[in-house]
Amino acid sequence: MDDRTFRDAMGKFATGVTVITTDIDGEPHGMTANAFMSVSLNPKLVLISIKENAKMLDKINRSGKFAVNILSEDQQEVSMLFAGQIKEKREPEFDRLNEISVVKDALANIVCNVYGKQVAGDHTLFLGEVEDIVLREGNPLTFFAGKYGQLTAPQLT
Secondary structure, three states: OOHHHHHHHHOOOOEEOEEEEEEEOOEEEEEEEOOEEEEEOOOOEEEEEEEOOOHHHHHHHHHOEEEEEEOEOOOHHHHHHHOOOOOOOOOOOEEEEOOEEEEOOOOEEEEEEEEEEEEEOOEEEEEEEEEEEEEOOOOEEEEEOOEEEEOOOOOOO
């Protein structure tokens, strides 16, 4: 199969949208990613996948920690900014959680210490041990078949 067929098939899996952040020398850095999943409850572990040529790879290796910021439906521009899709200079808004920059007003900020890593093809998989979490109410920003979307949370009765 060719690369396009593989990418199209993977795009059929709807995901949420995250921004991965870390700090180097007190300066925040971030990148948009949808390759994120929970792994374990005990210990509390999550996994992110970073492409080998991404600038973020070296930054996470240097810092030893990262945050996963799950974006809300109102944060498509934040995703586009960290994905390099907005070319004009803009300063993202950050908060701080356990000495690491996190995306302001995200649905969840999940701060992790690197627990382990594994090279897999052209990506590095980072296991992160969750150190702290902040949650907010709202609906998620989604990504499906190469397009942003929104998902309305079900009403609990």
